[in-house]
Amino acid sequence: MTSLLDEFRARDLLQDATEGVAEHLAGAPRTIYIGFDPTAASLHLGSLVPIMGLVHAQRAGHTPLALVGGGTGLIGDPSGKTAERQLLTREMAAENADGIRRQLEHFLDFEVKTNPARMRNNLDWLGSLSLVDFLRDIGKHFSVNQLMAKESVKRRLENEDSGISYTEFSYALLQSYDFLELYRREGCTVQMGGSDQWGNITAGIDLVRRVEGGRAFGVVFPLVTNASGTKFGKSEAGNVWLDPELTSPFRFYQYWINVQDEDAVRYLRYFTLLPAARVTELAESLAAEPQRRAAQRALAEDVTRRLHGETGLAAAERATRALFSGDIEGLAADEIADVFADVPSSEVPATGLAGEGRPLVELLAETGLASSKGDARRAIEGGGVYVNNARVDDAARAITVDDAIEGRFVLLRKGKKSYHLVAVVR
RNA sequence: GGUGGGGUACCGAAGCGGUCAAACGGGGCAGACUGUAAAUCUGUUGGCAUAGCCUUCGGAGGUUCGAAUCCUCCCCCCACCA
Numbered sequence: 001m002t003s004l005l006d007e008f009r010a011r012d013l014l015q016d017a018t019e020g021v022a023e024h025l026a027g028a029p030r031t032i033y034i035g036f037d038p039t040a041a042s043l044h045l046g047s048l049v050p051i052m053g054l055v056h057a058q059r060a061g062h063t064p065l066a067l068v069g070g071g072t073g074l075i076g077d078p079s080g081k082t083a084e085r086q087l088l089t090r091e092m093a094a095e096n097a098d099g100i101r102r103q104l105e106h107f108l109d110f111e112v113k114t115n116p117a118r119m120r121n122n123l124d125w126l127g128s129l130s131l132v133d134f135l136r137d138i139g140k141h142f143s144v145n146q147l148m149a150k151e152s153v154k155r156r157l158e159n160e161d162s163g164i165s166y167t168e169f170s171y172a173l174l175q176s177y178d179f180l181e182l183y184r185r186e187g188c189t190v191q192m193g194g195s196d197q198w199g200n201i202t203a204g205i206d207l208v209r210r211v212e213g214g215r216a217f218g219v220v221f222p223l224v225t226n227a228s229g230t231k232f233g234k235s236e237a238g239n240v241w242l243d244p245e246l247t248s249p250f251r252f253y254q255y256w257i258n259v260q261d262e263d264a265v266r267y268l269r270y271f272t273l274l275p276a277a278r279v280t281e282l283a284e285s286l287a288a289e290p291q292r293r294a295a296q297r298a299l300a301e302d303v304t305r306r307l308h309g310e311t312g313l314a315a316a317e318r319a320t321r322a323l324f325s326g327d328i329e330g331l332a333a334d335e336i337a338d339v340f341a342d343v344p345s346s347e348v349p350a351t352g353l354a355g356e357g358r359p360l361v362e363l364l365a366e367t368g369l370a371s372s373k374g375d376a377r378r379a380i381e382g383g384g385v386y387v388n389n390a391r392v393d394d395a396a397r398a399i400t401v402d403d404a405i406e407g408r409f410v411l412l413r414k415g416k417k418s419y420h421l422v423a424v425v426r
Numbered sequence: 427g428g429u430g431g432g433g434u435a436c437c438g439a440a441g442c443g444g445u446c447a448a449a450c451g452g453g454g455c456a457g458a459c460u461g462u463a464a465a466u467c468u469g470u471u472g473g474c475a476u477a478g479c480c481u482u483c484g485g486a487g488g489u490u491c492g493a494a495u496c497c498u499c500c501c502c503c504c505a506c507c508a
Contacts, residue, residue, distance in 0.1 A: 227464075260463050291461040324462055371471095375455085378470060384456040415456060 004060035008219070010276060011269040013053065015195045015222040018205060024189065024217055025062070029115060031188040032057045033065040035122075035178065035197075036104075037072070038096035042243035043103055045233030045255075048271055048303075049221045051107050053192050054117070055273070058108060063115040065188055066104050068097040071126030072174050090123075097121055103242045106307050118186065125181045126174065138177050141210045142203075147172060150199050172203050179204030183214055192219045224270065227262035242307060249308040250342035253316035254417070256300035257293070261286060264295040272302040315342065323419065333406035336421070340411070344368070345421035350401060353424060357400030360385070360392060367420040369412055379414055386413040 005022050008014040024030065034050045036043065043051070054064035070093050101119055108117035147153060150172065153164060179201070182188035191201045201218035208216040224232040233240050240255050241247040247255075259267055265283045268274060274282075278298075285294040305313045322331060322339040331339070346367055352358055361376040364385065370376035379385050380395045387403060388411050401424065404410050410422040 254462080258462065261461095262464075264463090289461095290463075293461060293463075296461095296463080320462085371455090372473065373475090374473065375471080379456060382456045382469060383458095416462060 002060075004057055004062065005219075007056050007060065008053075008221075011056075012266065013049065013056075013221050013270060015220045016198060017219045018202065018217050020215075021190070021217045021219060024215075025060075029061045029063065030190055031063040031065055031118075031182075031186050032190040032192060033067050033120075033179075033182055033186075033188050034192045035067045035069050035072070035175065036100055037069045038093050038100055040241075041096050041099045042241040042246050043100055044239045044241045046224075047242075048233075049224055050193060051104065052271060053219075053221055054104075055107050057192075058115060058117060059273075061115060062190075063118065064108055065118045065120060065182065065186060066100075066108070067178060067182065068100055068119065068121045069178075070094060070097050070121040070123030072122055072171065072178070093123070097123075099243065103307075106242075106309075120182065120186070122174075122178050122181070126177070129177075134173075134177075137211070138173055138180075138207070141207055142173055142176075152196075152199065172200050175200040176204040176207040179216060180207050180211055183208050183212060183216060189215070190217045190219065192221070195220045195223055227260055244308060244312065248342040249304060249312035249316045250319045252308065253300045253304045253313070253320065256303055257296050257320070259296055259299060261290060261295075264293075264299060268295060268299050268302075272299060274298065274302065319343070331405075333408045336405060336409050336411070340409075340419065340421045343419045343421050345423060347423045347425045350407075350424050350426045353399060353401045353404070355400070357398035357403075360387065360397045360399050361395065363399055363410075363422065364412065364414070367412060367422065369414040369418055369420050384415050387411070389413065 002010070003022065004025050005014065005017065032054070034054055036047060036050070054066060058064045104117070104119065110117045110119070147169065153169060175197075179188075179191055191204060193201055198218070198220050201220065205216045205218055208214045226232045239247075240252060244252075256267075264286060265279065268279045268282060282295040282298055285292065301313060301317075304316055308316070319339045319342050322335075344367070348358070348363070359373075360380070361370070361373045364370040364376035364379070365373045369385075370379055376385070377395045380392055380397070383391060383393070385392045387397075387399065388405060399410055399422075401407060404424045408424055410424065412420045412422060414420075
């Protein structure tokens with residue numbers, strides 16, 4: 001079996017590691033942790049690299065431990081932030097932690113006998129920690145001089161406008177304390193994270209050494225970028241979430257299908273478990289016959305299956321075929337309802353479509369496909385609007401009951417990818 | 427506190443009495459080309475309506491037939507000085 005570090009290296013996932021990690025990991029199965037901030041009810045693609053980090057750790061025989069920052073989430077990490085963060089309420093943090101747990105279960109095996117994944121919440125120890133104890137046992141080991149030299153803190157200190165609160169300033173101490181607690185309670189000796197976590201991780205390692213005389217280690221992953229310079233994990237609709245309620249399997253799948261060539265192979269290494277040989281094969285295919293987009297397909301398939309299961313993947317693929325293979329003519333209304341379950345929809349009473357029907361521009365504005373009737377009109381004039389996949393060239397077009405497929409649905413589309421299903425209700 | 431320069435649509439930035447719903451660039455949205463890619467090219471980008479109308483240029487007033495443009499007061503930024 002290849003070592004965890006070699007696996008990371010082969011996948012370009014190794015940004016940096018503290019000295020001696022390789023030997024430490026080779027010595028015995030270890031417990032490795034990564035922290036997740038419960039700032040939202042769902043994780044998004046930005047957390048996918050760390051998650052895969054834990055997946056690889058488990059596959060390599062180590063015990064992955066996901067730490068949800070129920071306590072630290074109440075504080076806020078200044079790393080990478082230019083402004084003070086919104087504080088979460090305890091209830092929100094707890095709720096969000098539950099959601100994160102459910103999502104991680106798709107990736108990590110919490111049941112295997114040998115090295116089941118674990119999950120902890122730092123609220124368990126931070127919640128009851130007394131300030132005096134904290135200052136005496138933990139704070140004592142931190143030099144303010146060093147803390148102020150931290151890049152994340154320095155930037156905020158130099159910025160007169162935002163500044164940094166004592167609360168966020170203390171974040172590094174709390175994260176370090178987490179490591180110490182996990183070292184004590186779980187025998188956890190390795191912390192991983194994004195490269196922005198390097199400072200917090202090494203601070204934790206120092207703390208473990210000072211307080212317990214123990215040796216701990218850190219590994220950080222590179223920041224995921226994309227070729228066009230936009231933020232990875234954002235789609236037109238905003239963040240791509242792992243929660244199917246927030247980002248449907250179809251849109252999740254589509255995000256990956258639409259990854260540009262320059263990024264596809266790298267993402268295959270980051271986000272799938274495909275063996276190197278297969279990745280090479282896909283890279284060659286991408287170079288030789290890019291129009292097939294074999295790499296993107298494999299990527300979308302693998303990642304969607306892992307998160308949303310066979311059912312979610314099947315639904316996404318079905319919708320994709322229906323939407324992009326051209327005609328929906330052959331589809332029965334029932335199939336349409338099924339395929340477009342994922343697509344935004346609204347209802348309109350049949351009476352509203354009787355006689356003259358309703359102006360298409362009105363419908364477009366109402367469904368949100370266009371921002372106003374004027375916008376809708378311009379879109380039609382520009383040739384970007386389709387009813388039941390047939391382009392509309394008349395801005396005065398009205399939608400009547402006759403347009404509804406089997407009298408039940410009208411499929412509106414703007415551009416290549418924005419659909420809206422209008423259900424006719426009687 | 428003093429002096430000077432600014433605040434214009436999603437962002438940057440022109441305009442400095444009528445021809446301004448406001449140049450230009452970026453971004454967004456569509457179209458063409460493709461591969462549901464990138465790059466490129468084209469169109470479009472306040473609202474409502476058929477020509478036309480309505481609401482916009484930091485805020486409030488005023489001058490004028492007419493103001494983003496001139497005047498007064500207020501608010502906020504930036505530079506230099508204290």
